Amino acid sequence: MNSPENLTPDPLLKNLIFMNSVDYLINLTRANSVWPLTFGLACCAIEMMATGASKYDIDRFGSGPFRATPRQSDLMIVAGTVTHKMAPRVKRLYDQMPEPKYVIAMGGCVIRGGPYVKYGYHVVKGVDLIVPVDVYVPGCPPRPEALLEALFKIQKLMKREKILDKTRRTTKPEVYAPQSV
């Protein structure tokens, strides 16, 4: 009784109806309309802007409307050196984003402090000390192609979401220690 054939008796209409799981459909729409947060901290942001501009054109891949508010965005591209002075602001922006949210750590400074790793008193040694990171993009700064690759990885992650999974991606603890180095 509940098979698709019974629900759509009209043979013409049958070809127009597409049946799949809710997860698949929601994830498909989500992964093809990624809205990143307009947010750049240093030189990596220039490459991020190049990624959004006409030559690399992030819009081709279903992303690109850089939102001016964290409440409307689901991807945070941390592009540039995160200083201790900036860290609380980054954390606050992340906290204001609605679930599910994703983070790309773009560039060496964001991953582990980059050139400031040893003597940089003012640089947070990796943004993953403040917010959970999904994809790391090494480079100084990374090429726009590398950022696009990171976007594809994010889209893959998005397609794995399950809407009924309550334990899914909750905000991780305030500050958590990095893996042993």
Next chain:
Amino acid sequence: MGLGRDEIHSIVKERFKDAVLEDHLEAAEPYIVVRPDVIEDLAYFCRDDERLQFDLLSCISGVDYPPRNVIEVIYCLDSTSQNHWLIVKVALPRDNPRLRTVENVWRTADWHERETFDLLGVIFEGHHNLVRILCAEDWEGHPLRRDYVMPETYRGIKNVVY
């Protein structure tokens, strides 16, 4: 073209006499070292003197020298009308570096002095708003001092040392 460095140095020495402690014309970038207490007078003199007309303060910076137990504050003066320049250094004791502000002479000095205060702890007396400019307000210590030790954590964020 403006005055030569030797002429500028002699004009300053003529006015400030023994307050000019050292005169290094032979250096690659000639400079004079003056006594800390004359710095404001010297600033006014350099700006208002007809021959000098130093209307631009390019930079104030500081260097920490633990072996000599001094912190040097360096003023780079520039004259846009005369096209000449002068470098003035002041040596201050490391344990109590205090200096008169020149922000009333050149407005530019405001932020430069705040930076020197932030990173080296030089206190500019008479400055209207001597607070940190680069580091966060609750930062401890002055990072460009040679004996500065990086804090282990700052606001709960660990400063991992690799």
